[in-house]
Amino acid sequence: MSDATPDPKARLTHDDILAAGLDDWRKVLNRLKARFRTGDFATGVALVDRIGAAADEANHHPDVQLTYPEVIVTLSSHDVGGITSRDLDLARRISGFAAELGAHADTSGLTQLEPGLDSPAPQHLGAFYAALLGGEVNDQGEPVDPSGQAPGLWFQKGERGESDLPAQDHEQRWHFDVWVPHDEGERRLQAVLDAGGRLVSDAEAPSFWVVEDADGNRSCICTPLDRG
Known part of the structure; x- marks a missing residue:
């Protein structure tokens, strides 16, 4: 990022976010995310109170x-569909509040789940899953839950519903995209392997790794790296 005042409507790249030096925060699936270990409920409430006041002041709500x-805490600029300087500014303030209250940041284990469904005609499915999950259909025809109770869902088109992942012995149409920070991907992969999982493909690493469980069900561990 340059020294000039940033455009508050401009989407930031992952490199921009890293250059901002926000050690408490990580980009996870187009969101800026942090975990603050408070140790007790009262400290958590005090932190949330300060976050709420700062968010109202900035008219930018996490x-x-x-x-x-x-x-x-999860920050994003919904009006541009990504992370902007507004999110960085509020993130800095929130980190300051946490430090004053003695809550320490812990970036390990930050995760965002995004189920994916392989389908030959995904345009017909958005309304059904929006109704099923109590959400609505976005501009891309995908079901979303504005309340945050259900994860986002995306569709992957194939000739007969197959994905572009390596061939497998049985058909699998649902899979998890598990989004983690840029510095968490290899650790998460090793944890999966240690737990009995198998690496199917690392051809697109560090963007994503394809893994499967003992029954052959596949998922992807995804990071923001090498995504343009």
Whole structure:
């Protein structure tokens, strides 16, 4: 990023985000995400209160998940479908609040799940899954849940519903895209292998690795690297 005042409507690249030096935060599936270990509920509530006040002041509101031991914060600029300087500015303030309250950031294990469905005619499926999940259809024809209760769902088109993944002995139409930060992909892959999984393909690494469980069900571990 240059020293000039950034355009608050400009989408930032992953390199822009890394250059911002936000050690507490990671890009995960077009979102900026952080986990703050609070250790108790009262500290978490205090942090959420400060986040809420800062968000109202900036007119830029994150998604916040409060549980007993931690607060997870997700930032994105919905009007441009990505991360902007507005998100970076608010992220810095939130990190400051956490530090003042003694909550420490923990980027390990940050994850965003995106189920994918292989289909020869995905344009016919969006409305059904939006209704099933209690959401709505976005501009790309994909079902989304604005409340955040259900993960996003995307469709992968194939001749007979197959994906572009290597051939397998049985048909599989559902799979998980598990999005992790740029520095988490290899660790997550090793954890899967240690747990009895198998590496199917690393041809697109570090963008994604294809893995499968003991029954041959496949998933992808995805990062923001090498995506243009």
